Amino acid sequence: MTSLDARRSAAAYYFVLVNQSPSESLIRVARGLAAAGHRVDLVCGGLPGDTPPEGVRVVRMARYRAETMVSRLTSWGTFAVRAAIWLAAIPAEATVLACTNPPIMPGVAVWVSRVRRFAVVARVLDVYPEVLRATASLNRRFLWRFAATWNRLTYAKCCAVETLGPRMSELIAPYASGTSLYVIPESVDIERAHGAESAGCVRSRYGLPADAFVVLVSGNIGMTHCLDDLAAAAALLREESIWFLISTAKPVAVRKAFGDGLHVAVMPRLSGEEYRQLLREADLGVITLRPGVGAASFPSRTLAYLAARLPIIAITDAPSDLDDLVRAGGAGTTVVPGAPGRLADAIRALCADAEKRLSCSRQASILAERYDAAAVSAHAVERMEEVARRHIAARGAWLSEVRM
Numbered sequence: 170m171t172s173l174d175a176r177r178s179a180a181a182y183y184f185v186l187v188n189q190s191p192s193e194s195l196i197r198v199a200r201g202l203a204a205a206g207h208r209v210d211l212v213c214g215g216l217p218g219d220t221p222p223e224g225v226r227v228v229r230m231a232r233y234r235a236e237t238m239v240s241r242l243t244s245w246g247t248f249a250v251r252a253a254i255w256l257a258a259i260p261a262e263a264t265v266l267a268c269t270n271p272p273i274m275p276g277v278a279v280w281v282s283r284v285r286r287f288a289v290v291a292r293v294l295d296v297y298p299e300v301l302r303a304t305a306s307l308n309r310r311f312l313w314r315f316a317a318t319w320n321r322l323t324y325a326k327c328c329a330v331e332t333l334g335p336r337m338s339e340l341i342a343p344y345a346s347g348t349s350l351y352v353i354p355e356s357v358d359i360e361r362a363h364g365a366e367s368a369g370c371v372r373s374r375y376g377l378p379a380d381a382f383v384v385l386v387s388g389n390i391g392m393t394h395c396l397d398d399l400a401a402a403a404a405l406l407r408e409e410s411i412w413f414l415i416s417t418a419k420p421v422a423v424r425k426a427f428g429d430g431l432h433v434a435v436m437p438r439l440s441g442e443e444y445r446q447l448l449r450e451a452d453l454g455v456i457t458l459r460p461g462v463g464a465a466s467f468p469s470r471t472l473a474y475l476a477a478r479l480p481i482i483a484i485t486d487a488p489s490d491l492d493d494l495v496r497a498g499g500a501g502t503t504v505v506p507g508a509p510g511r512l513a514d515a516i517r518a519l520c521a522d523a524e525k526r527l528s529c530s531r532q533a534s535i536l537a538e539r540y541d542a543a544a545v546s547a548h549a550v551e552r553m554e555e556v557a558r559r560h561i562a563a564r565g566a567w568l569s570e571v572r573m
Contacts (some may be wrong), residue, residue, distance in 0.1 A: 182207045185259060186280065188268035188292075189214040189248045190233045191300040192469060194355040195268070197542055199225045201550040208257075212252055214244070217440065227256060233270070235389070235418060245271030253277045259284040261564060263280050264557040266329075267290040272316070276323040283326075290553065292331040292353075296340045299465035300393055315484035320344040328556050331549075333467040334490030340464055351552050356545035358474040359537050361445070371450045375434040382520040385451035385479070387416040387438070388470040395459045396426040398484055401509030402516065403431045411520055415446060448477035452526070453501075455481045455518055456491065460506040463489030475500060479528035483513050499532035500548040517552055 184202050188195055191213050203209045203224030211225050214232040221227045232241040236372050249271050256265065256278060265287055267278035275291035276314045298316040324330050325346035331353045332338045338350050372379060386399060402498040403413050412432040417423050420435045427433045439447055448454075454474035458466060463486030471491060474481050479499035485491045496503040501519075519526055 175201060178450065182554065183260065183263045184208070184211075184553060184560070185210045185212060185256070185263055185265045185287075186264060186268075187212040187252055187256075187269050187274055189230070189274075191216065191268075192355060193217055193271070193358070194469070194542070194545070196222050197546040198266075198549045198553070200348070201546045202553060204209075205550060205554070207363070207554075212255060214248055226233065228256070246381065247271070248403045249273055249277050253281050256281045256287075257285060257476070259285065262561065263287040264553065264560055266289065266290045266292055266331075266384050266553065269294045270296065273299045273319065279299070279323050279326045286525065286564070288556060289326070290331060290556055291327045291331045293337065293341055294333065294466075295393065296337060296465035297342060300462055307424075317344075318412050321346075324348055327551070328560060331552070332506045334493075336464040336488060336490045336493070337467065349556075353549050354467070354545060355469040355472055355542055356542040357476045357537065357540050358542045359476045371414070371476065375414065375436060377414065377434060378410065381410050381412045381432075382453070383451045384413045384455055384516060385447065385474075386413060386455050386457070387444070387447070388468060388471075389438075390417050390419055391421060393459055393466045393468075394457050395484075395506065396423065398458060398504075398506065398509045398512050399455070400427050400431075402513040403427060403433050405509065405513040406516065407431050409517070409520075413514060414447070414451065416444070444473075445477070448473060448479060451479060452514065454479040454481050455516075456481065456485070458483075458485045458489075458491065458506065460486060463487065465489060467491055471495070472537065472540045475533045475540070478530040478534045478537075480519055480526045480533065484512065488557060494536065498536050499529065500536055501529050501533075513522045543548060 184207055186195060186199050196217060199209050199211050200222040209225045212228045212230060214230055221413040229245050230251045233246040267275040267279050267289055269275060276460060278289045298313050301312045301316055321344050324344045325347050325348055329349040329351055330341055330345050331351045332341055333354050335352055338352055342350060353519050366555055369379060390396060415423055415435045416438050418438040421436050456468050456471055467490045481495045483491050483503045484506050485503055492503045497500045502515050504515055
């Protein structure tokens with residue numbers, strides 16, 4: 170009997186994974202749980218590539234809409250309500266992984282579980298009290314207090330809490346009150362990231378000179394990100410052969426943030442092989458976070474940059490998981506938010522130092538191994554099975570007491 174067959178015969182648990190916009194990492198975890206013989210439901214608003222994972226039942230709710238703050242809040246609320254109604258019908262034997270997308274989802278799952286008695290694991294993608302405190306949101310003091318109270322009422326009642334890095338765990342610990350804390354980062358398919366060599370298609374398509382030094386900025390431009398430093402640095406570098414290539418879900422809004430005459434090309438957000446092509450044509454990757462957000466967030470695009478062996482400049486506070494990885498890990502350098510002159514100098518220095526770029530590239534490749542999809546997904550599956558075992562055992566003990 171194989172080890173997989175043994176696990177299937179020993180126990181088949183029921184897992185529900187809830188995330189409005191699931192990442193490739195979460196899809197891999199869902200696929201891994203299904204491959205281990207468990208029943209898996211993925212409750213989401215949409216899927217990367219719109220292809221359901223093998224062996225996983227997909228339950229579609231409201232799609233995430235990030236065009237405006239109103240559309241974002243509306244889609245979050247709609248998804249949370251519909252997901253809560255759906256969770257109210259699942260059996261007590263289930264183990265639910267509720268991601269903070271929408272931010273209130275772990276709390277919603279916990280309160281439904283008070284009636285249904287299923288287990289809840291919270292996966293914290295951003296620590297929202299700190300994120301809200303760092304942004305210019307209206308009534309942010311009230312929102313911060315609400316989020317802090319919500320966390321205290323939520324995480325202490327979870328069976329476990331997952332975060333993306335040690336610094337995030339430190340922020341969550343005061344809210345968790347003894348709950349098991351796991352660091353389970355996002356993951357990246359390193360083998361697929363390398364792929365074929367670039368043929369310069371992206372540069373040609375967007376009118377970039379063949380010999381230009383290309384600085385890539387990709388991914389969401391949301392609450393935790395700020396374009397001000399990038400726009401100011403681009404203005405400082407306008408006379409040099411350094412181009413900023415920005416791939417985002419909000420290309421129109423991003424274009425407005427940059428003045429005319431700058432070496433900036435903006436394109437829609439890409440995925441799959443197109444995005445990998447983009448990574449292969451860039452010379453440098455930039456990640457930007459607002460002041461005060463560093464320890465509360467870890468942008469997943471960092472892992473794509475590492476897997477593509479890109480040197481990285483991260484605009485972030487220290488200490489933070491991002492600073493620990495990029496600067497201390499040797500994959501590049503970090504710049505404090507609000508210092509566009511330092512950002513321009515850092516870009517200019519890497520552009521002029523091919524040896525430094527090569528060193529950062531090699532270290533990025535080494536660091537990427539920490540986040541290899543197979544290893545991280547296997548670890549995440551084991552942790553979920555561990556929680557499910559504890560939950561089923563505790564439930565059995567509770568039922569015995571009730572029947573006595």
